[in-house]
Amino acid sequence: MSFARASLWTASSTLIKILGGLVIVKLLAVTYGPEGIGLASNYRQLITVLSVMAGAGIFNGVTRYVAQYQDDSQQLRQLSATSSSLVLGTGLLIAFLLLVCAEPISQGLFGDRRFANVIRCLAFLQCGIGWANLLQAKLKGIKDARSNALTIIVGSLLAIPGYLACWAVGGYAGALIGLAVVPSIALLPALFFYHRRADNLLGPLLPGWDKAMAARLLKYTVMTGITAVTLPVAWVVMRHQLASHSDWQAVGLWQGVASVSDAYLQFITATFSVWLLPALSRLQEKRAIAAEIKRTLLRVIPVVMVLSFAVWLVRDLVIITLFSSKFMPMRDLFAWQLPGDVCKVAAYVFGYLVIARGSLRAYLLTELTQFILLLVTSHWLIAEHGVLGAVQAYCVTYGCYLFLVIAAFFYWYRK
Helix, strand or coil, X not given: CCXXXXXXXXXXXXXXXXXXXXXXXXXXXXXXXXXXXXXXXXXXXXXXXXXXXXXXXCHHHHHHHHHHXXXXXXXXXXXXXXXXXXXHHHHHHHHHHHHHCHHHHHHHHHCCHHHHHHHHHHHHHHHHHHHHHHHHXXXXXXXXXXXXXXXXXXXXXXXXXXXXXXXXXXXXXHHHHHHHHHHHCCHHHHHXXXXXXXXXXXXXXCCCCCHHHHHHHHHHHHXXXXXXXXXXXXXHHHHHXXXXXXXHHHHHHHHHHHHHHHHHHHHHHHHHHHHHHHHHHHCCCHHHHHHHHHHHHHHHHHHHHHHHHHHHHCHHHHHHHHCCHHHHHHXXXXXXXXXXXXXXXXXXXXXXXHHHHCCHHHHHHHHHHHHHHHHHHHHHHHHHHCHHHHHHHHHHHHHHXXXXXXXXXXXXXXX
């Protein structure tokens, strides 16, 4: 599939996913206001972490090795069996930990143990997230953007009634459970489209084990674990610092503008895992890799600049449409958030080279760099400017991070 067709399918599915996600955020915002959004922010971060950690966090590795071993059916069958075992075992382990530690986790996320049942429901839902991600990772490896896009579209359409049902039954706690239903319900269409496309190359989902393949995949588990304990921790620290400096309403305003960024940036970054990661995984020569990165930057940076400027122009309409008039103070935050988005996307193009190469040391360095930059800049700027300082820290962090990864890339290329 060409880049243009892959981008078209990805953009279409991303649009549906964004609209579905924004409808759910809108329902949560209108029903419970900035305070409800702020209180749920740490829990939403946990769901985000589980979306990559459920199933041992091997999904970028699965995509990479499916792309790399397309012509080796034996290796692909070993990959399928081993990855199924890792997803099954890790899902059961995480479920056990969430069930046992539900009350202290609830206390840590919400400052209240009364949401322990929400965590217990999440224990089962994260298993569905893991299997859905595994099936989609395999489809990405063979660049089947169509099946992957249809999985996302159908899952997004099913997510809205799933969320509404949970909210209708359980109120605010039910709404929180509904937020976890959103990514897990994608398992249903993922199974359908995987079995339509699956052949001997992709392999069955029966568990098995190959020691060498497991070692390769578990390296990606470590990489994903690094991500799970760096950036999410930084966001939690920033939220509590902002809540202490101002209140949870300020946190809700900051999370509101971050939600807008997450929504429109999905148009850009969704194509990375479907096209850029498999492409870089199959390339070996530095000249070819540099050419692919250059082409990607020339394609995506103008687009993200135009999109971010358009969001800034219509920010008032965005706030009223997606949230409510209570969120209008966040309009001044976009001037710092949007330049940070451009720098973040550009930096992540180089980051996918690290994932494709499977370089654990380089990955650790990039994640720690973001973590340290966020903590240092937010500690200074939130104390000075409150909620505005939070988005200023985001912008400064990714501006510096982009400069560093470009320097590191040229060092690697010339070495």
